[in-house]
Amino acid sequence: MRVAMNGGTQRSRGRVLIGKPGLDGHTRGAKFIAKALADHGYEVIYTGIRRTPAEIATAAVQEDVDVVGLSLLSGAHNTLFPQVLAELRKLGAADVPVIAGGVIPQADIPGLLTAGITAVFTPGAPIEQILAAFDEACTRRRKMS
Amino acid sequence: MNTNEDFRRWENEILRPFLAQAPERAEQFATGSGLELPRLAVPAEPTAAYSRDLGFPGEFPFTRGITPTMYRGRLWTFRQYAGFSTATEANRRYRYLLEQGTTGLSVAFDLPTQLGLDSSDPMSAGEVGRVGVAIDTLADMERLFAGIPLDRVSTSMTINATAPILLAMYAVVAERQGVPIARIRGTLQNDILKEYIARGTYIFPPAPSLRLVSDVIAWCAREAPDFNPISISGYHIREAGSTAVQEVAFTLGNAIAYIERALAAGQRLEDFGPKLSFFFCVTSDVLEEVAKFRAARRLYARIIRDRFRCDHARCQMLRFHTQTAGHTLTAQQPDVNIVRVTLQALAAVLGGTQSLHTNARDEALALPTEAAAALALRTQQVLAYESGLAQTVDPLGGSFLIEQLTDEIERQAAALIAEIDGRGGMGPAVADGWVQSRIEEAAYRHQCQIESGERQIVGVNCAVAPETATPPVFAVDPAVEARQQHQLAETLAARDAAAVRESLARLDVVAAGRENVMPALLDAVRRQATVGEICAVLRGRFGVHQPSV
Structure with missing residues (x-):
């Protein structure tokens, strides 16, 4: 239930998991980010839709990824994003940064950041900004480990 | 005065009998300055190509519209999609929309309901009452439609995998209101093929799944003849990133698959064909969209005939x-979305839609506020009452450019359908991911054009403002979530558990055989079996779909 992609022959920038937690079936954003990251030089694992937070965290650990990206457009982010963080902690992977995107009201963003999400992007965010956030998160994690 | 023979024939054979049944909204239609607006502008000397490709509204090939008078007879339905939270709260929003002049209801269900999970299911956590x-x-x-007489309102329900269950519930609610099931009006989305392609439920x-679709089509044809049993949807295909041509081709490709399935089940096209309905997306690309709707009408008519x-x-x-x-709405400068929606609605009306939902300006941020939802409805009302667009049929028909685009979209969509035929039809083309890949490629191209600035989006890559x-x-x-779970617990405590078990056992037998599932579903919902319980039975018999990603 996953696809690995990588964008080219250059040395990999790192490994990323793009996850769709919950019941939401909107994949346009997640798939675009996955492909853009691959083109940017990452090895990308895409989970497909309807994954539980535990499944996403387990896949992240098994695949030994540097960063997790979560996409959700259903409004369940306040419940599901913190659950993914909790599952990562349970598996001793609290150091894996999690970047999130989707239809997320501005008012919810500070709470998600406080909960431990590294960055949150909403519709219309330029891809350079998103790639830069992944680069920064990946570099920081690699320095720490 | 047009003296053309073909036009005369249309007036006598098509228009006149139609007007006798359905008079127009006014005796005369005119511009704001008093210039008379004809019902239908036609060339003085129609060519053979005109008669073949455009013809007259209300007859084959329907390029110019499906009825001879279009909006002069009846405006399109203002049908605003809404729903959230519990049934009691959604009911309040529906009553508000009806008071504001909406003319049809359109129910959004939350994801657990769409996926056959009860609100108490662990998989439902965080999703209860969110998107519907x-x-x-x-x-x-019953709470959802309290105080809304189902013989006087038509209801569209965006529900697919669990569509037969929700239709059964709707029918029983009508019955309990004293409205015969035969009189319910509305539309069930019930288009499962596009869920595998794009929407995911x-x-x-x-x-x-196709058997359930076919059961609903057969049941409606027999028991609820005014209910559209399916709305074959290009909307989600387009929203997933397809081009306009792909939207037409994949939607009509799905229609072909459903028709073939129903014919194979022994139904007659004459019986169910008139109730097949469609659902399209409209972007701000006004000229292409107008041409798309006209091309889709013509191509579908030709497919049915040929x-x-x-x-x-x-x-x-x-x-x-x-x-x-x-997908065209932006989180940046959200008020600009009002302008986008207006352009899009304009294109839908110029394209001859039968009903319309206009998005609210704040939908890139969250579900719409009440005020934003009302403004979206006002946009339709301005188009209907102030723009003059509703006073003449197919106003852009005959434009060199529109006709050229219409021809080209029809040609390319027909070629794509031929390619789908070559792959064994939509079933196999979806199963091996070919359709999804075509859409993903188009979506990626589209997004790259935005990122490179080749495609300009106000507030995103140009006219950016702090x-x-x-x-x-x-x-x-x-x-x-807790409130809904509490209500569910109360309902479960009050029902006759043995009767529920019995009805679910009966459903299991029907699901295993070939009998239509609807009567067993009606029985189960009457006994307050839950959506989750019913789906558990069906999952046991049918299995679950495992996507390749």
Whole structure:
């Protein structure tokens, strides 16, 4: 239930998991980010839709990824994003940064950041900004480990 | 005065009998300055190509519209998609929309309801009442339509994998209101193929899912003849990133698959064909969209006539709902979305839609606030009452450019359908991911054009402005989940558990055989079996679909 992609022959920038937690079936954003990251030089694992937070965290650990990206457009982010963080902690992977995107009201963003999400992007965010956030998160994690 | 013979024939054979049944809204139609607006502008000397490709509204090939008078006879339906939280709260929004002048209801269900999970299911955590209303049992459905007489309103329900269950609930609610099931009006989305392609709310594998679709089509034709049993949807295909041509081709490709399935089940196209309905997306690309709607109408009519050898006009006419394109809305400078939605709605009306949903300006941020939802409805009302667009049929027909685009979209969509045929039809083309890959490629191209600046989006890659205060957004009360679970527990405690078990056992037998599932579903929902319980039975019989990703 996953696809690995990588964008080219250059040395990999790192490994990323793009996850769709919950019941939401909107994949346009997640798939675009996955492909853009691959083109940017990452090895990308895409989970497909309807994954539980535990499944996403387990896949992240098994695949030994540097960063997790979560996409959700259903409004369940306040419940599901913190659950993914909790599952990562349970598996001793609290150091894996999690970047999130989707239809997320501005008012919810500070709470998600406080909960431990590294960055949150909403519709219309330029891809350079998103790639830069992944680069920064990946570099920081690699320095720490 | 047009003296053309063909036009005369149309007036006598098509228009006159239609007017006798359905008079126009006014004796005369004129511009704001008093210039008379003809019902239909036609060339003084129609060529053979005109008669073949455009013809007259209300007859084959329906390029110019499905009825001879279009909006002069009846305006399109203002049908605003809404629903959130519990049934009681969604009911309040529906009554508000009806008071504001909406002319049809359109129910959004939450994801657990769409996926056959009860509100108490662990998989439902965080999703209850979010993107639509939570329905667990008939008791919820009764609350949803409390005080809304189902013989006087038509209801569209965006529900697919669990469509037969929700239709059964709707029918029983009508019955309990004293409205005969035969009189319910509305539309069930019930288009499972596009769920595998784009929208993602499938449960069962394709074969049993198509059987459920076919059961609903057969049941409606017999028991609820004014209910559209399916709305074959290009909307989500377009929203997933397809081009306009792909939207037409994949949607009509799905229509072909459903028709073939129903014919194979022994149904007659003359019986169910008139009730097949469609649902398209409309973007801000006004000229292309107008041409797309006209091309889709013509291509569908030709498919019904030539592929299925059916000459019934009511089977050939493509009736459709339109929704403005959610993917075009931006979180930046959200008020600009009002302008986008207006352009999109304009294109839908110029394209001859039968009903329309206009998105609210704040939908890139959250579900719409009440004020934003009302403004979206006002946009339609301005188009209907102030713009003059509703006073003449197919106003852009005959434009060199529109006709050229219409021809080209039809040609390319027909070629794509031929390619799908070559792959064994939509079933196999979807199963091996070919359709999804075509859409993903188009989506990626589109997004790259935005990122490179080749495609300009106001507020995103041009006319960027520093963000001012964000508008107030609608928030679903986080307590809704607990409230819904509590209501479910109450319903479960009050029902006759043995009767529920019996009805579910009966459903299991029917699901295993070939009998139509609807009567068993009606029985189960009457006894307050939950959506989750019913789906558990069906999952046991049908299995679940495992996507390749």
